[in-house]
Amino acid sequence: MSASPAPTARAGRDPGAPVEISHLSKSFGSFRAVDDLSFSVRPGRITGFLGPNGAGKTTTLRMALGLIKPSSGTATIAGHKYIDLKDPLGTVGAALEATNFHPGRSGRNHLRVLAAASGVSDQRVDEMLDLVGIPAAAKKRAGGYSMGMRQRLGLAAALLGDPQVLILDEPANGLDPEGIRWLRGFLRHLAGEGKTILISSHMLSEVEQTVDDVVIIANGQFVRQGTIQELRGHARIIVRTPSGDRLTDALRRAGLHVEALPEGRYAVSTDDLIQVGDAAFAAGVPVHELRAEQADLEQLFFQLTENTNRNLNQSNGQRVPGGAPPEGRQTAPGGAK
DSSP states (O other): OOOOOOOOOOOOOOTTOSEEEEEEEEEETTEEEEEEEEEEEOTTSEEEEEOOTTSSHHHHHHHHTTSSOOSEEEEEETTBOGGGOSSHHHHEEEEOOSOOSOTTSBHHHHHHHHHHHHTOOHHHHHHHHHHTTOGGGTTSBGGGOOHHHHHHHHHHHHTTTOOSEEEEESTTTTOOHHHHHHHHHHHHHHHHTTOEEEEEESOHHHHTTTOSEEEEEETTEEEEEEEHHHHHOSOEEEEEOSOHHHHHHHHHHTTOOEEEOSTTEEEESOSOHHHHHHHHHHTTOOOSEEEEEOOOHHHHHHHHHHHHHHHHHHHHSOOOOSOOOOOOOOOOGGGOO
16 A cells, blocks of 8 residues: 655754764765764653664664764763763663673673672662563573573663663564564563663564654664654545545545545545545445555655665765674673674
8 A cells, every 4th residue: 555644754952862863973984874863762762763774773873872983973861972971871771782691601690790890789680680581591501592582681781770761772683473572561661660762673563563753764864753653644544436536526525635546446535434434425425445544654664765765876876785884892881782
């Protein structure tokens, strides 16, 4: 189906935002991985940071966490650059990789090492293992953990300091449906406690049922920001009738926009099913199908990012696809790399 009209793009500054990206750029030689990117993350909500593989998501998160230096622009957490935070562990936790642990060390000992370096008690370690649901595996070597258990261990590490902001890079990678369901409920639980969560993903379908807001980028550039509801746009009504001209006239008299579709179907730009049905009935139009239909978010996501790629290629010549060249292995807050 055709996607509903996209919401107006917005990327304004919000100095009080838990995460604030302002005119952020990063170049690796002649390659521009992030290009004048600006957006804010609202407090107490789950924000999906979306874009195709290589769009610049991980590079942006690494700049926000002080792991790599921007070429220009700023990234702040709770109003400060990461390096200037007085209590980094209590401000932001991050999980950028699911393999950031010594494979021969137990999950509990991995957390204990991180906790000791940050002045966090062993009691907190055990509480986090319970919270993420892996206390039974805590004494086993982390190298034998499944991907789902590794993701949970990374979350436990990110939460050691009880931060108000969580930054998670592709947390659903490698998870089976049960793991994704668990992650969705867990993040909702944390958001319900007032935490602000920023999660990156290259697939809108992975986070559609989890996030409140989305920020979409492509080729390192801002594309769109809004709530899930705004991205969906207005639902439209699909009508199938053998009397298309009469239906169109009746609905246009009612002030509605009508678009002809294949196979005798018509799309009406409204979410009022009763209004459409009443207008057709009053005009004596036979209706064989009448249903509400919302925008296909996955289709809209690909449409937005493909348009950005196309426009950039036309204006600047063919851009090299993919993200930034591999950065060094740098340790992120909460122990992620």
